[in-house]
Amino acid sequence: MTGGSSAQTAAVEAVGLTKSFKSTVALRDCTITVPEGRICALVGPNGSGKTTLLRCLAGLARPSAGVVNVLGHAPGQDHEFLANVSFLAQDVPLWKRLTAKDHIAIGARLNPRWDTTGARHRLAQLEIPADKPVGTLSGGQRAQVGLALALAKKPKLLLLDEPLAALDPLARRHFLGVLAEDVSEGGLTVLISSHLITELHRVSDYLVLLAASRTQLCADVDDIIGSHRLVKCPGGGGERVPAGVKVVNSFRSARETTMLVRAGAASFEPECEVHSVGLEEIVLGYMSQGAPADLRLLHAQGGEG
Amino acid sequence: MNYLVWRQHRNQLGFAALGLALLAVILVPTGVHLASAYSAAIKGCGSPGTCTDVGTGLFANYGLLFDLIGLTAVVPALFGLFWGAPLVAAEIEAGTQLLVWTQTVTRRRWLAVKTAWMLAAAAVWGAAISLLVTWWSGPVNAVDQSRFSLGHFDTQGLVPVGYAVFAVALGIGVGAIARRVLPALAMTLGVFTAVRFAIDYVLRPHYLAPRTAVFPLGSQSAPPSGSYWPINSSILDASGNVFDKVHLVAASFPAACRSLLGSAPFDRCLGSHGWKALVEFQPANRFWTFQAIETAIYLALAAVLVLVAFVAVERHDA
Amino acid sequence: MIAFVVDSQSGVPPYLQLVQQVRQALRLGRLRVGDQLPTVKEVVARVAINPNTVLKAYRELERDQLVQGRPGQGTFVVQGLSGPGPDVFRELAHDLASWVQRARAAGLDDEGIQGLMDGAMRPADQAGVA
Numbered sequence: 001m002t003g004g005s006s007a008q009t010a011a012v013e014a015v016g017l018t019k020s021f022k023s024t025v026a027l028r029d030c031t032i033t034v035p036e037g038r039i040c041a042l043v044g045p046n047g048s049g050k051t052t053l054l055r056c057l058a059g060l061a062r063p064s065a066g067v068v069n070v071l072g073h074a075p076g077q078d079h080e081f082l083a084n085v086s087f088l089a090q091d092v093p094l095w096k097r098l099t100a101k102d103h104i105a106i107g108a109r110l111n112p113r114w115d116t117t118g119a120r121h122r123l124a125q126l127e128i129p130a131d132k133p134v135g136t137l138s139g140g141q142r143a144q145v146g147l148a149l150a151l152a153k154k155p156k157l158l159l160l161d162e163p164l165a166a167l168d169p170l171a172r173r174h175f176l177g178v179l180a181e182d183v184s185e186g187g188l189t190v191l192i193s194s195h196l197i198t199e200l201h202r203v204s205d206y207l208v209l210l211a212a213s214r215t216q217l218c219a220d221v222d223d224i225i226g227s228h229r230l231v232k233c234p235g236g237g238g239e240r241v242p243a244g245v246k247v248v249n250s251f252r253s254a255r256e257t258t259m260l261v262r263a264g265a266a267s268f269e270p271e272c273e274v275h276s277v278g279l280e281e282i283v284l285g286y287m288s289q290g291a292p293a294d295l296r297l298l299h300a301q302g303g304e305g
Numbered sequence: 306m307n308y309l310v311w312r313q314h315r316n317q318l319g320f321a322a323l324g325l326a327l328l329a330v331i332l333v334p335t336g337v338h339l340a341s342a343y344s345a346a347i348k349g350c351g352s353p354g355t356c357t358d359v360g361t362g363l364f365a366n367y368g369l370l371f372d373l374i375g376l377t378a379v380v381p382a383l384f385g386l387f388w389g390a391p392l393v394a395a396e397i398e399a400g401t402q403l404l405v406w407t408q409t410v411t412r413r414r415w416l417a418v419k420t421a422w423m424l425a426a427a428a429v430w431g432a433a434i435s436l437l438v439t440w441w442s443g444p445v446n447a448v449d450q451s452r453f454s455l456g457h458f459d460t461q462g463l464v465p466v467g468y469a470v471f472a473v474a475l476g477i478g479v480g481a482i483a484r485r486v487l488p489a490l491a492m493t494l495g496v497f498t499a500v501r502f503a504i505d506y507v508l509r510p511h512y513l514a515p516r517t518a519v520f521p522l523g524s525q526s527a528p529p530s531g532s533y534w535p536i537n538s539s540i541l542d543a544s545g546n547v548f549d550k551v552h553l554v555a556a557s558f559p560a561a562c563r564s565l566l567g568s569a570p571f572d573r574c575l576g577s578h579g580w581k582a583l584v585e586f587q588p589a590n591r592f593w594t595f596q597a598i599e600t601a602i603y604l605a606l607a608a609v610l611v612l613v614a615f616v617a618v619e620r621h622d623a
Numbered sequence: 624m625i626a627f628v629v630d631s632q633s634g635v636p637p638y639l640q641l642v643q644q645v646r647q648a649l650r651l652g653r654l655r656v657g658d659q660l661p662t663v664k665e666v667v668a669r670v671a672i673n674p675n676t677v678l679k680a681y682r683e684l685e686r687d688q689l690v691q692g693r694p695g696q697g698t699f700v701v702q703g704l705s706g707p708g709p710d711v712f713r714e715l716a717h718d719l720a721s722w723v724q725r726a727r728a729a730g731l732d733d734e735g736i737q738g739l740m741d742g743a744m745r746p747a748d749q750a751g752v753a
Contacts, residue, residue: 060623093400180667184674
C-alpha cells in the first residue's frame with residue numbers, strides 16, 4: 001500500500017517554469033510541487049499550458065526558464081529518467097499500421113521493466129482486439145491501448161494528457177479504476193490533465209490549477225476544500241472582508257455580494273452566510289477570474305447550504 | 306530497437322526485395338544470353354578494339370533493356386523518398402515521436418539505429434543493383450568503351466552505393482527539418498536531382514587534372530587508345546596558339562590548304578602544315594579512381610546530412 | 624463482502640461515504656465481527672476513487688475501533704456498533720416504509736417527504752456532527 005503517502009518527497013517539482021514558443025508564452029512562471037504517491041488532477045481552461053507543463057515534465061519540451069525536477073532528476077536523455085516516466089500524449093499517438101500486440105512487443109524491447117502479461121490481460125479484459133492494426137480501432141479503444149502501454153512500462157511517474165476525452169462514461173470509470181488500482185500498489189504518482197473536474201475529483205487527491213498560463217492552485221484536495229468558502233453578504237460592498245482572506249472571485253448585485261474566498265477559518269460579520277464549497281465550484285471560481293462579471297459565480301449561486 | 310525497426314519498416318524492405326528480385330529475373334537470363342552472343346561474335350573478329358561494329362548487330366534487340374539499365378540510376382532517389390524522407394517526418398507528423406521518445410531509449414539511439422538500418426539497406430540494395438547492372442553491361446562496356454558516359458558511369462561500379470546512401474541520408478535530414486512528409490518528399494527529390502546534375506556535369510570532369518594529348522590534325526591515330534573520356538578538345542595553329550573558331554575564315558589558314566576548306570583532306574593538309582589537335586581527356590584506367598572519388602563525395606554529403614538529422618532531432622521541442 | 628458505492632455529486636466527501644456505508648452495514652447486520660473489508664486495491668479498482676481516500680476511511684474506522692488492519696491479511700471487522708440490534712433496525716425501516724406510503728397516499732411528492740424528514744431531523748443534526 002501507499003504507506004505514508006503524505007508530503008515527504010516530491011515526485012514533481014517545478015520552480016518558475018516558463019515555456020515560450022516563438023512569440024507566445026505557453027506557460028509562465030509555474031511553480032508546483034506534487035508529492036509522491038498522489039493522483040494529481042491538472043486542470044485549467046484551454047490554452048492554460050497543461051500540455052506544455054506535461055511535456056516539460058516528460059522531457060519532450062525544454063523549459064525556456066525555470067527549473068524542473070522529476071523524481072529527483074532534471075528531465076533529460078538518460079535511461080533512469082526515461083525508464084521511470086510514462087507519458088500518454090493527447091490524441092494517443094500510436095503506430096496506426098501496427099497492432100496492439102506489436103506495440104506491447106516493442107515496448108517490451110525498449111524498456112527495462114515491462115509488464116507484457118498485464119498489458120495483454122488488460123486489453124483482453126476490455127475486449128480490445130490485439131491483432132488488428134490500431135488504426136482500425138475506435139478512439140476509446142486506442143486510448144485504452146495507450147494507457148495499457150503507459151502502465152506496462154511500470155513507471156514511477158505517469159503523465160496523462162487529456163486521456164478521458166475519447167472515452168465513454170463507462171470506459172472512463174474503468175480507466176480511472178485501473179489507474180487508482182495501480183497507484184494503490186504503491187510507488188506510482190500520476191498527473192492527469194482534464195476538463196472533467198467531476199470525474200477527476202473521484203480519483204485525485206491533489207490538484208494543480210493553471211489559468212492564464214499561471215499556477216492558481218497547487219495543493220491537497222482536502223486542504224483546498226477546507227480552505228475555501230462561499231460567502232454571501234447583504235449589500236454590494238466587498239469591504240467587510242477580514243484581513244488574511246483572499247477573495248478569489250466575487251459577484252455583486254444591488255442587494256448581495258457573493259464571494260469565493262480562501263482561508264476559510266476567518267470569521268465574517270454575522271449577517272454574512274458562510275457555506276462550504278465543492279471542488280468544482282472552487283476550480284470554476286478560479287478559472288472565471290478573468291471572465292466577464294455576469295459569468296462569474298453563476299455556477300456557485302446555489303452552493304450547498 | 307532493432308525489433309522496432311523491423312516492425313515499422315519490414316514492408317518497405319519487402320517491397321525493395323521484390324523490386325530487386327524482379328530486376329534480377331529480367332537481367333540474369335538476358336545477361337547470360339548477351340554474354341554468350343558476345344563471345345561468339347568476337348571470336349570472328351579478333352580484338353575488341355578493331356571490331357567496333359560488333360555492337361550494332363549484337364545490341365539491336367536490347368533497346369528496352371538499355372532503358373531499364375538507365376532507369377536504375379533513379380532507384381536511389383526512390384530510396385530517399387520512401388525510406389529516408391518519412392523516417393523522422395512521418396513520426397513527427399503522426400505524433401508518434403511522443404510515444405517512442407518517452408520509452409527507455411534516448412533520441413540519439415533511436416535515430417542512430419533507425420538511420421543505420423536504412424543506410425545499410427540502401428547500401429546493400431545499391432550494391433546489389435550495381436552488381437547486376439555491371440555484370441550485365443560487361444559486353445557493352447567491352448564494345449562501346451564508354452564507361453565514363455552518362456548512364457554507364459552512374460549505374461555501375463561503386464557510385465550507385467554512394468547515391469543510395471546519400472539519398473536516404475538526404476531524406477532523413479530533410480525530413481527531420483521539415484517535420485512533414487510531403488514537403489520532405491519534394492525537397493528530397495529536388496535536392497537529390499540538383500546534386501546529381503551538379504556533380505555529373507560540373508564536378509566529375511575535374512576530379513583529377515585531365516591528361517592532354519597533342520597530335521597532328523587529321524592523323525588517324527587519336528592517341529589515347531581504347532576507352533577514354535574526352536573533356537575538352539581544341540585546335541592549335543602552326544605557332545601553337547589555340548585556334549579560336551571565331552576566326553573561321555579562309556585568311557586564317559595556310560595558303561596551301563585554303564582551297565581544300567570544307568573537304569575531307571583539309572584537316573590533313575593543316576596537319577602537314579604544323580597544325581595540331583589538342584585533346585584533354587580522362588584516361589580509361591581512371592575509371593575506378595573516379596568511382597571511388599565520387600562515392601566518397603556522396604558518402605561525405607550523407608554524413609553531413611545524418612549529422613543534421615541528429616541535431617534536429619536532439620533539438621526538437623515537442 | 625461489502626460493495627462500496629461512491630456518489631461524487633452528493634457533496635459528502637468520498638471517504639465519509641465509505642465510513643457511513645460500513646457503519647450502516649454493521650447496523651443492518653450485513654457486516655459482522657470477523658468479516659473482512661475489501662482491500663484498498665479492490666475498492667479503488669471497482670469504484671474508481673483515490674487509494675488515499677480508502678486508506679483515510681479505513682483509518683477512521685480503525686480509530687473508532689470498529690475494524691483492525693492485520694498486516695499481510697487485510698482489514699477485519701473487530702466490533703459491532705453499539706446500539707439497537709438488526710431486529711430493531713428492520714422494524715424501524717418497516718415503520719418508515721409504511722409512513723412513506725402514507726405520505727404518498729396523502730399526495731406528498733418526494734420533495735415534500737424529504738422536506739418533512741429534514742425538518743424532523745434538524746435538531747438532532749445540529750447536536751451531532753454537522
